[in-house]
Structure formats: C-alpha cells, structure tokens
Amino acid sequence: MDENRPDVGWRNTARGGTDEPRLTLVHDVLRYAQGASQVDPELDGYLNYHWLTSPADLGHRKIMLESGINASEWVHARDGVRRPVIAIRSSPWKAGHESNPWHDEFDLDHGHVRYFGDHKPTTVGFPGATRGNRWLLEAAQLHAGTSPEERVLAPPLLLFRSTTIHRAGRAVVKGHVEFCGAAIIERLEHVIQRDPDSGRSFPNIALDLAVVSGGSVDGMDMRWIDDRRDPTLTAQQTLRHSPDAWQRWVRQGRVAIPGIRRRVLSSPVKSAPQQQPVPGTVEAETLHTLYTFYDDRKHAFELLASRVASEVLRESGVRYKEGWLSRSSGDGGVDFIARIDMGSLSASTPVVVLGQAKCIKPSSSISPEQVARVVARLKRGWIGVYVTTGSFSKQAQIEIIDDQYPVVLIPGAVLAETVRRMAQANHGGDVEALLQTTVDGYSDSVAHRRPEEVLSI
Known part of the structure; x- marks a missing residue:
C-alpha cells in the first residue's frame, strides 16, 4: 500500500474515452513510466501520465519527459503550422549535478517559476545550440506576440516536477512527476552560469514563467492539448477546452498576466x-x-x-x-x-x-x-x-x-x-x-x- 496514494478515480471516469474531461490538478502526482500503456487511466494507483497526455484512441505519439524540455511535433493545420505543446520537466534531485548544474525555482502559490534552459558546461556554441533551448526561444517569440493571432499559436508550457513517493516504507525517487500547471513565458533573458564542479562559466537562458490560474478546479482539461494536436481544428477552435485564464491572455496579452496568474490565498501570519x-x-x-x-x-x-x-x-x-x-x-x-x-x-x-x-x-x-x-x-x-x-x-x-x-x-x-x-x-x-x-x-x-x-x- 502506498502511503501517499491519491484518490484519482472521482474525476477521470472515462476508460480511455476522449469525449469526457481528463482533468489534472496542480500538485497531482502522476505515474510516469517510459513504456507504460496509453489505455489505462491509472498505473500503480496514480494517474497514468501517458493516458492523461496522449490517450491511445487518438493515435498521438507519447509526449515524453526524458529531457528537461520536450516539444511535441509540428501540426500542419488548415490555418497554418503550430507547435501544440512544450512539456517541461524539472528534476530537483539532479540539481547541482553535471547534467543539471542549476536550480529551478517553483513558487506555485504565487504563480511563478524560474526555469533555466538546457545549455550545459560542455555544450559548444551559443544558448540556442541545444534542441531544448531552440524550442524555448522559438516559443518565446509567440508568447511575446503583440496580437491575438500570434498568441493563439503560442504553445502552452506544461510544467512537471520529479517527485519522490514512499512505497512500503521505501523512498522511490524516479518514475513519478508532479503536475505544476500551464505557463506563459513572461520574460526570457540570457545569463552566465557557473558549473559547481569545474568552476567553468557557460551561457544559458533563464525564463520567468507565469503559471496561469486553472479556475475553480485549479487544474486543466487535457482535451485542450488533444485539440492543439488535431490538424482538423483551427488554432482558434483549439481554445474550447483551454483555461479561461489562457483565453483571456490570448485576447489581451501581457496586460492580462497579473490578473490570470495562479494565486493561493493563505494567512499572511506564519508560524515559527x-x-x-x-x-x-x-x-x-x-x-x-x-x-x-x-x-x-x-x-x-x-x-x-x-x-x-x-x-x-x-x-x-x-x-x-x-x-x-x-x-x-x-x-x-x-x-x-x-x-x-x-x-x-x-x-x-x-x-x-x-x-x-x-x-x-x-x-x-x-x-x-x-x-x-x-x-x-x-x-x-x-x-x-x-x-x-x-x-x-x-x-x-x-x-x-x-x-x-x-x-x-x-x-x-x-x-x-x-x-x-x-x-x-x-x-x-x-x-x-x-x-x-x-x-x-x-x-x-x-x-x-x-x-x-x-x-x-
């Protein structure tokens, strides 16, 4: 029996169907197994990440999280080409290692994430030399768009964070991710970082991400991502299952961000x-x-x-x-x-x-x-x-x-x-x-x- 096994059945009752909402809430723990089925909603008592993001009956390829930055394939829709989604995975337990010598910062209660790109001390070239950074630089141009027509094409950044669960009294470090919401690129800057092992400096990009409010459910319906991957739908039609906050940002742009950022109300008085x-x-x-x-x-x-x-x-x-x-x-x-x-x-x-x-x-x-x-x-x-x-x-x-x-x-x-x-x-x-x-x-x-x-x- 898992000590922190969640109750997930109440809001995802459709066994692989795509006509019912597939909700995931902020802080949901998902089971991520590379070879897992895309048919079963649950896996080992947790929401099955691959069913949630790419149910089998839609025929889409899995959106993998093997890298920190993971983009889905281009979709050639009838109104143009769009990138459906970019999935971001942060691994706190790797922070400070050669593969991840920087520390991402998550402040979900205030709807802010500071995320560093995938340039490494051993990477040759400028920050856009890596595939992940190229995807983010490409997306940032649309997120900074000055018109609704540009912003509607902007791929949402789905944020995930590796998390440790406890099973039978033993800590399991790998195989589970926490859903942290959908985000807008609020700011992108070029930075110089230092490798803690070699002491070498290297260039990278850093992003300030605004996590958008999920409304009363504090989450999102993954059918939004299904729609963005559907070439028969226009970019405007793909908004039908998107969060209201995202739709407001598409209409209004940067001015909307303060009002759509995720906020968790809590007592300002904190205990020791x-x-x-x-x-x-x-x-x-x-x-x-x-x-x-x-x-x-x-x-x-x-x-x-x-x-x-x-x-x-x-x-x-x-x-x-x-x-x-x-x-x-x-x-x-x-x-x-x-x-x-x-x-x-x-x-x-x-x-x-x-x-x-x-x-x-x-x-x-x-x-x-x-x-x-x-x-x-x-x-x-x-x-x-x-x-x-x-x-x-x-x-x-x-x-x-x-x-x-x-x-x-x-x-x-x-x-x-x-x-x-x-x-x-x-x-x-x-x-x-x-x-x-x-x-x-x-x-x-x-x-x-x-x-x-x-x-x-």
Whole structure:
C-alpha cells in the first residue's frame, strides 16, 4: 500500500474515452513510466501520465519527459503550422549535478517559476545550440506576440516536477512527476552560469514563467492539448477546452498576466516552523552553517543581510542599489542602508531602504519591540527590511499587517534559500566561501552617513 496514494478515480471516469474531461490538478502526482500503456487511466494507483497526455484512441505519439524540455511535433493545420505543446520537466534531485548544474525555482502559490534552459558546461556554441533551448526561444517569440493571432499559436508550457513517493516504507525517487500547471513565458533573458564542479562559466537562458490560474478546479482539461494536436481544428477552435485564464491572455496579452496568474490565498501570519527550513533539508543545514559562522562575528552578518535583501527585492523586479552599513554603535535600529528605484529607466523614483539584521538562534524569534525600532526610523515613502536567522513572532507580524507598516520580513527559511542560490551562482555552491567574503568586505562597507544620502549615489 502506498502511503501517499491519491484518490484519482472521482474525476477521470472515462476508460480511455476522449469525449469526457481528463482533468489534472496542480500538485497531482502522476505515474510516469517510459513504456507504460496509453489505455489505462491509472498505473500503480496514480494517474497514468501517458493516458492523461496522449490517450491511445487518438493515435498521438507519447509526449515524453526524458529531457528537461520536450516539444511535441509540428501540426500542419488548415490555418497554418503550430507547435501544440512544450512539456517541461524539472528534476530537483539532479540539481547541482553535471547534467543539471542549476536550480529551478517553483513558487506555485504565487504563480511563478524560474526555469533555466538546457545549455550545459560542455555544450559548444551559443544558448540556442541545444534542441531544448531552440524550442524555448522559438516559443518565446509567440508568447511575446503583440496580437491575438500570434498568441493563439503560442504553445502552452506544461510544467512537471520529479517527485519522490514512499512505497512500503521505501523512498522511490524516479518514475513519478508532479503536475505544476500551464505557463506563459513572461520574460526570457540570457545569463552566465557557473558549473559547481569545474568552476567553468557557460551561457544559458533563464525564463520567468507565469503559471496561469486553472479556475475553480485549479487544474486543466487535457482535451485542450488533444485539440492543439488535431490538424482538423483551427488554432482558434483549439481554445474550447483551454483555461479561461489562457483565453483571456490570448485576447489581451501581457496586460492580462497579473490578473490570470495562479494565486493561493493563505494567512499572511506564519508560524515559527513555517518560517524555518524543514529539518533535515539542505536549507536547514545551510541555516545552521550561517548561525555557527556568525555567532562570534555578528557585525559581518549585517553585510550578508544587505546582500540577501538585495537579492530578495530584485526578484520583485525593482532596481536595487546597495548603499553602506551603519557603524556598530548607535545605529538606532538600522544596520544597512540601500535604495530601490521604482519605475522604468526613463521614469522612476528612488526610495530609501533601511535594513536591520539579527543573527539569533534559529529557534528564537524577533519581538514586536525589535521590529518597532526599524519602523520608528522610517520616514514617509521609505521602506524597511528585517533579516534574521530566526523567526518573527506572531504578534510582530500582526502589528506589521494591521498598521500597514512598509517592512519586508525575511526569516530563516528565506535567508537560507537565498544564500544557497547566491553561493551556487557565484561560489560554485560553496556557502562558507560566500560567508567569508562578508568578513573580508565588512570594514570597507561601513560608513557614517545620513540615510538620505543614498538617494544621490
């Protein structure tokens, strides 16, 4: 008996039929076996991936997930040629290996995925030299289309993530994938990455993907993909089983994305365990390393906190400029000063950022009084950032929310995850090498200046 075997029968009752909905929900675990039948809806108690994506009676070839990026064949329909779908598979357990030396980021609750292409340290040529990257570059042009006629041809990106299940008390790493939704390419950029083993730099592409809302079912009907593979249907006709959110994007384009992105409503107040890495994970080990490293050199932690704040805020799309660290005595609740520029390059406004850093035991929490010290220093239009290895007490969070204070709270879990990503990008995954740079660079980062002066740098 599988400990996490799902109940899948209630919504896929048709045994291989194509006239009934074939629904799959976000976070569904699917059984992916390369040679599995396309006839049976279930396999080993899980939804059968091959039946779900390519039922036998339609006569389509399987959409395989052997690579990270997998495109279906071109369809020559009566209104033109289209690529029906691109299936993306991310394998977290391979991250950091030669075959996958980068880390994809999935934030499904906020409808965002950061996905890296398939260029590798050993690949010769530019990022489009690999088949997978060529498919993504080709798709990105349609996803950036300025007319509904272009966007209707854009292949949806179906996102899957390899997952571990437990059977008879044993962890099974391979053979199962989690469905993570359908996505739009929101942005594509060329990046330089570093191989953690050889230290060599190599070019690649990185995509910001917007996971679209699946509506009330929080999923999608795979008949949409059937239609996109049907040459007798026009591209416009293939929208009949697509999510409403996708149809809205086809009509309106980029302006629709904020309103169609998948969102999961949850309480903004998080418990202490929710703010800390899961015990036994790499992130938990990273946080322990952080606390141990800075336990007798707390001042250097301020420089790390400044860099982490920079990384976290830049993820929101703002331009962040690091300033300086305040002197260790008499800082008045401010450890670092920075600036963000809101708006475009041609039309923007600068905002002062005041930061506080506290390296405490991960089991400890920050009180409302400690957060209030930062709030008291904020002037109109400024924002605060509080970075800690611990957690924020429930009351501290409530006061921030109820009084609508502009303070970004970065607890231990976010800190550890961000530090791991920074170390992977710039130090070959060596966290301690990253931390040592904050010790070496601390003295040069300290200045005795008024916060307002950051607006002129």
